[in-house]
Amino acid sequence: MDYFKGTDDYVISKELRDNVNVSIALQRPLIVKGEPGTGKTLLAHAIAKGLGKKFFIWNVKSTTKAQEGLYVYDTVQRLNDARFGDHNVSDIKQYIKLGKLGETFAADEQVVLLIDEIDKADIEFPNDLLNELDEMSFYIPETKETIKAKHRPIVIITSNSERELPDPFLRRCVFHYIDFPAQELMEEIVHVHFPKIENKLLREALKKFYWIREFDMLRKKPSTSELIDWLQALILGGIPVKDVEKEIPFLGTLLKKQEDIDLLQKSGKNHYAYNTSMRTRDVY
């Protein structure tokens, strides 16, 4: 059985690694949820790399239908060919194109499949895939063919929780919530991206970063990927540590909304004074 140990360039918590292995052993899809920018999509890349398996991505959009992942029957092409008569149109097989899920089923070896941002699609989308993911097979009525997976693929599903996923679907999966990384883990992650970063700069930047994240009222909290961008900007701009201590240069890389920037500037130098939790329960 395959055992995922992690890779050099993807820092992974022990719990997540264990859950990945549980899902591989149980042969069930792993649903990964968490704040944007916590490395959900990268996880699947890392698993494929770590296990040395082929990797397929199925990017889900709001208009994606479950059927598209299985196969597409190109009727317009067939009609067109029938019109001009230069193809043998009675062979339907040539108009059936396998989708991403279909491709992984048809593969000759075990592969890793990432179904990215499943919550973007219609509410019916996961329900339509229930049986296919359970049995790892589907039937094409046009050609009277059944496509069955030779090796059950390792399926990773990411969700941004734009929408709740239906219960019957969840029941068949293993679930992991990626918590926002704590400071120590974050240091490790940063070191993967910037192996030569100055310790002092990193510590100061992280201090600022977690301080900003403390604000309850932010419309969009900065995430790991924004921190990486910000550090990149700091390093490229050659900003000395002193300046990071005093103010926050390149705030625009961390906060993407004007309201958030205003809020932070309003809080001014009095760092901790304004940063109070505005939960209504606390008011009363």
Added chain:
Amino acid sequence: MFINFFFNLKSKGIPVSLHEWITLHKAMAMNLNDCSLTNFYHMARSILVKNEIFFDRYDMAFLDTFKDIETTDEMLDKILEGLKKVKELHLSEEEKKQIEQLNLDEVLKNFEEQLKQEHYKNHVGGNKAIGTGGRSTQGAWGYNPAGIRIGQGESRHRKAIQIAEKREFRNYSSDITLDTRQMRVALSHLRSLLPMGIGEKLDLKKTIDLTCKNAGEIELVWQNKEKKSSKVMLLMDVGGSMTPFSELVERLFSASASQISKFKHFYFHNAFYQDLWTDMERNSSTSTMEMLKSEDSDYKVIIVGDAEMAPSELTWANGAIDYWYHNDIPGIVWMQRFKEKFKDAIWLNPLPKRSWEYVHSIRMVRDVFPMFELTLDGLDEGVKYLMTGKCSLYNR
């Protein structure tokens, strides 16, 4: 009794199904938790709980079930410190058979004795004591099928009970107030199918029909796609006693504005009368009567306010709180007219529910509009009410 864990989870309100419970047993049969309670805590959670808002309740159920359990994790750590990893031991088939004849009781007895005598420190090889690469009945990276395997992973530093006790996921629970993202999720349920966009989908049947009629000349027919969208009207109480909640209301506003395709909003102060304000500063306004006449009645109306005011503001002509404002028709009548026009209307109140009974004006407003708390649960239930006309929280 292990099954108690299942019932504890159920009683905490976590939707666990038998399907998942059996999956957990399968995982344990495969020893995926590596005999450790900490690993079990994480594994069981990943299999049984599918939403982080239930993590806190899972922690509580875990505590209830396993708080008195003796965990071996600490002992494991101690032993592991004494063990060093060495090359794996290779035995011939004959030797393996010999070892298999040991029985479990003997093994356990031997194990406990070893533990008492602290024989495990830096022990490599050998046939009896705890150590690495040996043939004794306990230790790691050795060979003995009847033996006790002690952690071949890495050391476990945290005990499951301690993790559960920390209850780190309290913030994800659904009964605290919301951030913008959560609001958007809740509001997205307001969408229902409306036809949108032109000609994106091929109408196969009509295409074939027309093509046949056209003597084989292909004629493509496209049909309109249906898309989910919603119509929502948001009325917000501003000023006065609502000031502490202004940030919260603002969040609801920005969530609705970004989530809902047909979105209208108005402002009022305490109660609404013949004018509805279209800006927060209450400078420009629109006539309520005109609005009631001209708008479609299938808007879902969400009113946000604390509904805390003098009863006279609702019941009297000229009862409005602003001295310069004169209303011939009392506020409560306007509210009833609203309710008559828009069947799907709810009132969200940022005040905690327990305080509602003590305020006279809240009771009066509740008689007109179904009222929900402005929390994630309340919003969810309110949206459910808007979509279906019923929900579990609201039954009067």
